[in-house]
Amino acid sequence: MAAKWIETITGSLEQKKQYKQAKARMEALPEPYAASAGAVQRYLMYSGDITDGDTMVQMLVDLADLWERASIDGTPVGDIVGDDPVEFAESFAQAYGGKRWIDKERARLNKAIDEARKEQS
Known part of the structure; x- marks a missing residue:
């Protein structure tokens, strides 16, 4: 019972x-x-x-898998991340759908513009 109460406040203990x-x-x-x-x-x-805990955890588990496999195989770091590590990381993250922080702001922007358009009609 206490664990359920704690998870309500802090989020999933399993995810952590x-x-x-x-x-x-x-x-x-x-x-x-x-x-x-x-x-x-x-x-x-x-x-x-990414705001979804399950998606974030899965992404990090997959990242650990990737680096463990590279280490075992002796794959050079440059072969994994390519010439642009930022592009690699961003492409890696895009592979995981999930809700993102910016989604909330996009919805707010769309709502504000829709309301402004209605006022002018």
Whole structure:
């Protein structure tokens, strides 16, 4: 009962557990994979703007999978992210639908303009 009350306030405890596990997996990678995975993960957290917890957790689990596989295979970091790491991270994030912070602002803008148009009619 207490867990349900806490989750109502803080969000899913299972999501937090999965997030921490994915982050720990990336931190456990050998260098330079750990640093690269951490940098991409940090960028996604700041710019990915996904608001759905399930989508965010799945994205981070997949990111951990990607870097673990690259480490095992010995794939060079440059072969993973290409010439533009920002483009790589943004393309990676776009593969995950989910609601984004900007969606709320887009809806507000559309509503404000619709109301303004109605006033002029």
